[in-house]
Amino acid sequence: MTYTPATQDQLLAIRVNAGIEELAQSERFAAAEPDMVEAIVSGIGEFAAGEWAPLNRVGDLEGARLENGTVHLPDGFAEAYEHYVEQGWNAIAGPVEFGGQGLPFTLSCNVLENLGTANMAFNLLPMLSVGAMESLEHHGSKELQEKYLPKLVSGEWSGTMNLTEPQAGSDVGALRTTAHPIEDGEHAGKYRIKGQKIYITWGEHELAKNIIHLVLARVPDAPEGSRGISLFIVPKYHVEADGSLGKRNDVRCVSIEHKLGINASPTCVMSYGDEGECIGELVGAENRGLMAMFTMMNNARINVGNQGVQIGERATQQAQMYARERIQSARAGSPDKAPVAILEHPDVRRMLLRMKALTEGARALLYYTAGQVDRGTLGNDDAKARGEVLTPLIKAWGTDIGIEVASLGVQVHGGMGFVEETGAAQHWRDSRIAPIYEGTNGIQAADLVTRKLGMDGGQALSGLIADIARDAGDEPALAALAADCEAVAGWMRDEASLDDRLAGSMPFCTMFAVAVAGWQLLRQRRAIGDSDSAQATTKTATVRFFLDRIVPEASGLRAAATAGAEPLYALTAEQFVG
């Protein structure tokens, strides 16, 4: 096995940060009782490390290949996906009426965490399917749900999200794909879709028997911009009335990207309606597609933040193993000059503890966020609002620390880290996409200082900071950081212009995320208590590192968060170059 699933730390975070026991007291999540949770967490950990992890390196080396319109994955992927479906892992959080287990989002996060730690590129296949399921569940008609959800829930079919076009990236409203209503014939009531979409993750492959594309497009005479966008389902194969697969729809993959990382995940250019025969079905109402898409994007953002935890865990374990085995140089000042494992050198310990503390901090933030989302599902509006405040934090900071931890992993390996055979470099390359997709981290930070800052008259955000301050207790650095966060939030609300807020958005997002992560780690440590179990010893060391070294660093961002926009506009576009 290439790594050990972080089962114990995941269970701790699920218990303390997500508060699973409280969730299980609700009727809806009653199935999430302790034995079930433990079975899921240890089961998926074992499955992922055993069956998906061994495909990580070959997936990087050989990658996905497009031949004659078909995407091929290296040997082993098809079987590993089949086993995943057979064992029911895809159905964890799916709706019960369509064959799902209806368990909390918290546990779906855990399934994704384990799969992605094993194989980040492969895990994008179920991740994208989750998005397709959620938008159908919340916005599809009963008929569409019955037609598509059962096999999406089981994983026999997979799903994709089709937003981006060359001129429409972050600005989804600029898209030009069209959808014309069909008035009669066998497809009456449906739409003819025409256009090209780029960056479509797992847009084409043969691991699932059908692919359900969720496609944003414009109907005739739709309003300009984001208010004129509708959402359509475009299946790769038409689905007959009896549920069997019919003929192929007019959609194809025309090329796949040559990327920096996640090479086993085919990133497709998809062409819809080259022959005028691409048939799509409307999800929700015309011109309300963006809202339907954003439903699925909210949790998708949390799932991308999760990828930072995944790569962090994998990189940390790999570096730890190397640092225990690699013998080099004596301890500084040692009398006997005997070379030691590099893990014994202070700066290597610093790197490893930083990797561990950042990863566990991001995990604590992830499950805290997931728990709030689940409470929102149960009807708790305050928790729902808090989940929305937390979403940009886990997405942006989670993915940023993913890169940092993977980079430290390369550094711990020294020269070996730069050689591809070692595998440390792959984690770093793979990690680089996460701050970009599903809304760039800049867009997350903008969301934080615009929509989220003002929610509930500012209470959603400031209430969270107040909770941190209250719990900080005898941790002066955390208390100081909470005060810094509130000072920045207050300045942004009371004094700053919109541009000022945006200018300080990213440093604020980082410092705020560190404050929440530090707080949630502190809650873990307090929950474990002062026992001398191995877990308590390790957690205490990690939390101390986080609170004493990483938290004060975040306070150093306060000046940048409040420096305002004017200095950024001192240069004209021309003066920027040269």
Next chain:
Amino acid sequence: MTYTPATQDQLLAIRVNAGIEELAQSERFAAAEPDMVEAIVSGIGEFAAGEWAPLNRVGDLEGARLENGTVHLPDGFAEAYEHYVEQGWNAIAGPVEFGGQGLPFTLSCNVLENLGTANMAFNLLPMLSVGAMESLEHHGSKELQEKYLPKLVSGEWSGTMNLTEPQAGSDVGALRTTAHPIEDGEHAGKYRIKGQKIYITWGEHELAKNIIHLVLARVPDAPEGSRGISLFIVPKYHVEADGSLGKRNDVRCVSIEHKLGINASPTCVMSYGDEGECIGELVGAENRGLMAMFTMMNNARINVGNQGVQIGERATQQAQMYARERIQSARAGSPDKAPVAILEHPDVRRMLLRMKALTEGARALLYYTAGQVDRGTLGNDDAKARGEVLTPLIKAWGTDIGIEVASLGVQVHGGMGFVEETGAAQHWRDSRIAPIYEGTNGIQAADLVTRKLGMDGGQALSGLIADIARDAGDEPALAALAADCEAVAGWMRDEASLDDRLAGSMPFCTMFAVAVAGWQLLRQRRAIGDSDSAQATTKTATVRFFLDRIVPEASGLRAAATAGAEPLYALTAEQFVG
């Protein structure tokens, strides 16, 4: 042209930070008068951007290939190297008596900066040759110098440094390559070398007519560890008495690494003496090889720090160009909703200005360091000591910001940044080696808090901080950071154990480097004055960004720098994993 050479900013740094006019007042560097300096800086910039930059992408794509013991580079490299040699760029800082121009190290830095901005992987060929030249110049006999230096200085021959063996990386003293004295025959007085070296940059290629390998090895009965290491010259082709090339020496490249980046630079496994006929010549005295090697390593470390500036400049320019051309989304709050160039969005401006400020800050630090080295060459011992204090700062922080800037460059490109065709990803991959080779950044930081901290009874380091504090004037953040640096230095000297110092070494190294870079940028701004030239406007904006946002961030590292080693040792090696 793929980018514009940063000629104006380089000239500013050479004038203000290196103080070239003062250097030119010495007899030794009299040739470095303003016209000459300007001719070199603009000439090498034009040559590099014109001839070397176009090979950067093909060098990455095709890379160096080993076939039947010969390393092949893509088409164009041989001609581009030939032109470089013909135009005399390799000889800028070489000794006059061997055909060099004897100009200051400052100008050799500039030649390397421009070549490396154009093509980081290719530039390693001249960079490594510089090291070989310097150790011959300082430690070789007159005979060896006459035999090897003229063609090394011209660039007709290239040089390599052979330290690392599988078990001897950071711990050079653990090496096992042997050297047996030859008592009679045609090679009497020379040595028979046997062993294998790894990570040998440009260890084999056909761009130069001969390759002069500098190899560390042990003579029989040498003391253990680093006091038993000797330095040898092993030419690829023997050199006859008349200077012509003789038969091939028994040294060969047995494999090259498959790396994360710098693919055009062949990283070789070199085998010496497979047939027992590898002949080497001793440089300096037996068992004094490490000292001779360190001579060349000191400036080599500065040259590696320079690579951070190079990749920073290239990545910044590429991101700026993209951000001016890419139209996406309206300005937040704009009434007309017209999409704008992404450079107009506040957070994109923040990223670009951060890239620019970090790059120019590292450049200011680079040339300040180079100027101190040149003063040391002129006999100024205080400047020599200061240059030694600055060396780990530019090596570690310079290479760290190289990665950060390249990463921001990927981020500015959004999804396009993750697609290899764009080229932004290559800069990021290339940048990752620099914190590893030529002494990992952890080793730089260790050097700072051990040897450098105590130099001249602490005065070398604290005198530098005092100069920053004195000049900070009305810049409160810089004054505060200088005070933080002195507080950390004082704690390290007076209270901390050796382990405590090492535990805080990396955060201290970073905050100290930011302080010096901020100070040197401030000196640039003051030197330019308040004119409304384009350069003054740009520089003012960059320096403001650095002092108001980056400097306060560095103060946030003080807690980590003084947190001590004990918390890092709270875990046993076993507890680290899992």
